[in-house]
Amino acid sequence: KQEVTQIPAALSVPEGENLVLNCSFTDSAIYNLQWFRQDPGKGLTSLLLIQSSQREQTSGRLNASLDKSSGRSTLYIAASQPGDSATYLCAVRLFFGNEKLTFGTGTRLTIIP
Amino acid sequence: SAVISQKPSRDICQRGTSLTIQCQVDSQVTMMFWYRQQPGQSLTLIATANQGSEATYESGFVIDKFPISRPNLTFSTLTVSNMSPEDSSIYLCSVEEMGRSSYNEQFFGPGTRLTVL
Numbered sequence: 456k457q458e459v460t461q462i463p464a465a466l467s468v469p470e471g472e473n474l475v476l477n478c479s480f481t482d483s484a485i486y487n488l489q490w491f492r493q494d495p496g497k498g499l500t501s502l503l504l505i506q507s508s509q510r511e512q513t514s515g516r517l518n519a520s521l522d523k524s525s526g527r528s529t530l531y532i533a534a535s536q537p538g539d540s541a542t543y544l545c546a547v548r549l550f551f552g553n554e555k556l557t558f559g560t561g562t563r564l565t566i567i568p
Numbered sequence: 569s570a571v572i573s574q575k576p577s578r579d580i581c582q583r584g585t586s587l588t589i590q591c592q593v594d595s596q597v598t599m600m601f602w603y604r605q606q607p608g609q610s611l612t613l614i615a616t617a618n619q620g621s622e623a624t625y626e627s628g629f630v631i632d633k634f635p636i637s638r639p640n641l642t643f644s645t646l647t648v649s650n651m652s653p654e655d656s657s658i659y660l661c662s663v664e665e666m667g668r669s670s671y672n673e674q675f676f677g678p679g680t681r682l683t684v685l
Contacts, residue, residue: 484620487671489673489674491676495623496658496679496681497661497678497679498572498574498676498677498678498679499611499662499676500676501667501673501674501676503669504599504667504669505669506669512669514668534665539659544610544611544612546674553614554599554601554616554664554672554674555616555626556611556613556674558610558611558612559610560609560610566581568668
């Protein structure tokens with residue numbers, strides 16, 4: 456059974472700092488991995504998707520990497536801003552044809568102005 | 569990406585009653601998904617809804633408790649039946665569509681926050 460873990464559960468950093476969020480998964484035979492952000496009481500916003508054949512994806516100040524063999528992904532946020540404060544979730548999809556996402560427990564990020 | 573709306577955005581209900589949540593998408597999609605997020609927890613898939621067929625439920629979720637309708641390619645409903653306080657959660661619908669990555673991604677609605685007293 457696929458299990459997805461995110462450490463730390465919460466993180467506070469001063470504005471302007473670069474930071475890394477971690478995601479690990481137990482079954483490395485994944486199809487893709489998706490990073491989301493969730494604002495309090497709201498739905499999810501898709502940030503980046505990495506296919507199993509890819510190493511990284513970038514969007515603006517965000518960079519996500521994937522090391523499938525070790526079961527790890529990281530989300531790098533450059534020059535953090537207070538608007539980045541949210542919960543960040545990673546989710547893995549096992550294989551093409553199975554659309555079920557298995558979610559991690561999330562990292563609650565607070566950027567201190 | 570698809571624009572997804574949900575109604576209601578939140579509700580407070582009495583135990584033993586039922587609530588139907590609506591999910592509307594601005595484009596035709598083959599598959600829609602219903603997730604639950606219990607307080608302080610991550611998301612758990614309830615069921616997958618295809619148009620014209622019965623929904624497929626995940627382990628631990630049953631049709632009698634969470635009946636789902638999918639009358640067309642842009643709309644679905646999830647009913648939470650005979651509610652108890654343990655059903656207090658955020659319920660989210662999602663769809664799969666081509667994203668910026670040029671691969672299929674899942675996109676989520678804003679969620680329905682349900683509180684059962």
